[in-house]
Amino acid sequence: MSKAQKRRRPAPPAKKGRRLSSVMAAELLLEIGVEELPYQFIAPALAALKDSAEQMLKDQRLGFQSVRTLGTPRRLTLLVEGLATRQISMVKEAMGPSKTVAFDQDGQPTRAATGFASGQGVAVQELEIRQTPKGEYLFAVKEEQGRPADVVLEELLPQLIAKLSFPKAMKWNSTGVRFARPVRWLVALYGGATLPIKAAGITAGDQTKGHRVLGNAKGFVVKDYESYLKGLERQGVIPDPQRRRRVIEDQIAVICKKTGFRLNVDADLLDQAVYTTECPNAIIGSFKSAYLEVPQEILITSMKEHQGFFSLMNRDTDKLVAHFIAVANNQVKDMTLIREGNERVLAARLADAKFFFDEDRKVKLEDRVKKLAGVTFHQKLGTMAQKQIRVGKLAGLLAVQVSDQFDELKPVCERAAALCKADLLTGVVGEFPELQGIMGGEYANHDGESDAVSKAIREQYLPRSIEGELPRTIAGQVLSLADRLDSVVAFFHVGLVPTGSEDPFALRRNATAIVRIILEGNLRINLGGLIDNARNHVIDDGFKGIQDSEQQSRRRMTEFIFERVRHYGRVVHVLRDDVIEAVLKPAHDKALDLVDLLLRMKALESVTTKPEFDPLIVGFKRSHRLVEKEQWDHKPVDLGRFEHPAESALYQATTEERDKMMSAMNRGDYGQALDGLVRLKPAIDAFFTAVMVNADDPALRSNRLSLLKQVDDLFMSFADLSQIVVQGG
């Protein structure tokens, strides 16, 4: 790389025959050349580069057509098209002291005026006096002339580079600058002219580099974006990640077509291939089919985690085949050497995996359990042995609630729980932690445990991601719930709660999983009671928690779970926020049946679309406000005190609907229950039209308030409908 400082020079008479001086806009190209970046850092860095470039240009009043980014492990590139050659000029106004303060009796400027003027950088005489609604005030008016874009860019680009931040950064030279990996060259061109910016101890030029081995050692000179792309292409680099992605997908598709295999699609691996290569080249390799005796999850994981290989499946049987796809970052005429190298490495990896698998099966899970006492769950929360016992207790309680056949289910859940963490001590899980549970299920099966027990152990970590697959068996659901409930409650108990974006123990993900398993599995359980049980088990294990009562602790937990319910309701069922709130608000301290709460929300959501709903809520809220605000004796409604037919009509309607509604609610037919409320609308409206609640006669007033209280109770028995937002409500 030439570090020689290139003098800024006029744009070459480009093809379109334009010169920088004669046009209003030009192209900006910035390339940060680096040593291989961690692949996960690249996409976020490019997004940040784009955002902050747009922001900075806007702040600097430099117009542009478009900003885009390109990137590989060795370069982060910014392209701004149609970037204005000059900042927009701007008139800046600032209001100062009032005229009376600014001038003394002789009309001479006071210290307030001179201070304001010098603060604004204008002479006192230049200050203007203007009429404002507050009276006459001093104003400083300055015109800021737009500066040429290249001058501004020379200030801006180093900041842009410095602003890029990474999850982990390092120093490498005497400037002490930090970046994810060393920056080795910079290209900065505006309108074809080099901008000799300095960053990380490097002066930008017009010289870039191609692919490490496909390009030539000296690199090449860039004139503009077009020549940049062409040059890179010639030197083995596809700078656009989207294009690399398509290239890889096409190469894989060709291999699959030729061989008849199906790709085991993996978005992470594809990302990894896209962002670890400049010149992707997918090749197929194979391994000894004898390894197919090992569970395919182990093989797939080993290929992925150790080598970054894609696995391939037989189209008909959907079973793994003894082949893999590697994406190399080189293009050699004969790829045999590279393929063989990769095959040899994989063979050693699979031999290791098979060795672990064979060794693991020599010891029963049951015999590993006692060693869990040596595995820490968390410093503040003891060992995995303790956790496993707690999970077992909760699983037993859950089993009784979720199924009528608990005589069968309970022993299955308890047995599965008693073995569930033992696979943490196996060689395969030691090597591949992400196979926990899967290996437990495999080994349980090998040990001769029942199918139900093996499956439950296998499914205990499902869902593995926010939207991941759920446990299919009831015992699996129970085990997963018990495990997560224990984790969330235990960490809350010792005060390790998520804050902001920090959630080191993935408690939010656990809570989301709890919500999904309950709702999507339609499990009618008393979550509130289970939270109390879980907490007591943690306390029984002797872990000192933060000082709060059972009720406070339950509230914090339910609020945490509700936060997930809200999110789930919004995203999955597209429920209105006020509908969700109306149902959740009164649910806090009751037995928590999430399935029931969701049914209420859905019924309420669906009734909100009826035309009479909003006016109904307006009427309800009027009565709700009255009974909340007013003081009265709360005596039962006295029919003899009705003065107006509208009063007795409302009373009658309420009484009738109450019975129907209660029986509908008991059946769980919330739609019908709400229809009952809707039917009250005419009576409520007629009441408010006909009578004055706050009558002069105190007895009359009390009676009317008591009547409204009946109406209110009826509405509130469904949900806190005062949370519903309506126009005019």
Add this chain to the structure above:
Amino acid sequence: MTFQDLILTLHHYWAKQDCVIHQPYDLEMGAGTFHPATFLRSLGPEPWRAAYPQPCRRPTDGRYGENPNRMQHYYQYQVVLKPAPDNIQLLYLESLAQLGINPKQHDIRFIQDDWESPTLGAWGLGWEVRLDGMEITQFTYFQEIGGIELNPITVEITYGTERIAMYLQQVNNVFDLAWNESITYRDIHHETEVQFSTYNFEEGDVAMLMATFQSFERECKRLLANRDKQLTLPAYEFCVKSSHLFNLLDARGAISVAERTGYIARVRSLARQCAERYIEERAAMGHPLLNRRMGRGGAKSSGTRSKTVAGRS
């Protein structure tokens, strides 16, 4: 290329890059990083370039000579350059070419691998270098050593000599490597693997090892405490020795999960004090290597170096 030729080739190549061809340190250690030529020389402002093979002991990796890849004793080839040259990746790739690995014919990748040694209070960022999918080198820009932030930055290149030799000789079992024309790796090391695996896993006297760990730790502390005597280098040796004893105890299963971090912290604390003391002593000596011309071309001193002596992190 025989195993010994590989080391000779690297010697030759890095000698030309103005490295001191150092010798292995004569203590048991878990990695070439423990060698004072890396651990201590990375500290402070003085430039430094060295290359050396280092036998490494990792008792828990022993497999009684039955595993084709894993051993409790193997050889790293270590290169350290301070300050890290701008073209260091190129220099490294050229060294591979010297070994007969033409980067143009292979898929050579720099895959993120951030290095940390809790025992040494050290960390750095870098890569594992993969040759057609096989890890052959660790490449690290040190950021802290002994808990001390570095300036200038040292780059460390650690070649996995057996891996590379296996690749070059196309053998799948490390013991089949040709050490020279007539002697194999098996001839030299198979019996050591069998005997040391047995000792490390089964026979080590835990009480003796424990007591020795403690006396080495005590000795290190005693030497450090007696500041006037200036015995930092012997103190550091006892730190290295206690680290190896910890590894032996670990292999014997004598250290529980809960205790592990405690032991590591004890060694780290020794390493940190040695590092601090070394920096003070080099400063007191006036940093003898600071303006020394190195080799033919000379590792030139960069302008700002003297400004900041490594500050505490």
